[in-house]
Amino acid sequence: MTQNARFIATAAALLVLAWLFSGERLLDAVFAMPDLGPVDDAVIAVTVAAEGIKTALGLPDLFGALRATLHALLGV
Numbered sequence: 001m002t003q004n005a006r007f008i009a010t011a012a013a014l015l016v017l018a019w020l021f022s023g024e025r026l027l028d029a030v031f032a033m034p035d036l037g038p039v040d041d042a043v044i045a046v047t048v049a050a051e052g053i054k055t056a057l058g059l060p061d062l063f064g065a066l067r068a069t070l071h072a073l074l075g076v
Contacts, residue, residue, distance in 0.1 A: 018063075019054075020054055020057070020059050021059055021060065021061065021062040021063060022061070022062075022063045025063075026047065026051070030043060030044055030047040031044065
């Protein structure tokens, strides 16, 4: 495996891992997309299906917890 392919595979895996623990921010971003006709319908359908799978796994929202902790510590 070349270095570029290894980097892309690692980056993609880390993005999926980050998404699994990110709460519902991706879903909110997808629904805020401009209307692109059938393209955004497909993206929304895939995202909603993926969010359903993520919800079924019952993973905690680690990014939300980290944000809340930082806000509490910094008084924001």
